[in-house]
Amino acid sequence: MYKKIVVAAFSIVLSSLVVAAEFKAGEDYIITGAGTANSGNKVTVTEYFGYWCPHCNNFEPQLEKWIEDKGTDISFDRVPIAFSTRGKNQTLAQMAYYVGKQVKKQHSVDSAMFDFYHKYGRIAPSFKDLDKIKNDPQACTAEINNLVDRAEQQSADANRSFDVARVTDFLMSTVCDTDDRGWALLKLAKSARGSIRDEDTLKGILAVAGVDTNKFEKRLASFSMTSALKNASKKADAMGINSVPTLVVNDKYRVNAGKGFDHMLAVVEYLIAKEQESKN
16 A cells, blocks of 8 residues: 555656656747846745736636735735836826835735726716715616617627626726725716826825825925836846736746746746755
């Protein structure tokens, strides 16, 4: 029996090594050419992301669970990216991250920013009068039914499938049944057309996230903010970041989501083990 257990265990280990061997530089990850991000016992994993990025939003729940599962085995960091300098949207989103970090409200800022862009920003422009439907549940239900009917007809005209029940449930929970936080983000998203076009919109989102905005303008114009944005740009350039979300291990290895989130995390775990082994 013991012999069988040993053989089975060896087979599992061997199988994992075979899978790991399939991860190749140039195919599954890129060697950045930079030095290690830390000299301690923990391996540093850095996510390069943008609140405005739909893939980052979709990845967020899985990433949070993965970080929780890794516990204290790694040191995790994030760097917000601005690929476009046209308008203020991506730069102001970067600033939101650093404000959240400064005031130690990172989680609530993350949640408010992702929700502004991807939960409320997508649907808010479709509603004519948010104040009216907020105070009249029947009017809210009627407007959602009208929206769903139009969307269903458009899908039929384009020969696309459309899940009426799922879309209706989503809109009802996101709009008619939402809380004060949701209504505030809906109104901001409608006014700003789903994008952060000015500092006032960002100020409103951060207020919803529970940030004290009395020193808001000073924070955005501060030396520490300017330095943080410059460092983010410098790091992204050094790591060769050209898409988000991207994970970087010890500043040595870059892994993007081109083959899916599961694959990206599997490669990162392989690289973490590789780095840990190199220290032993």
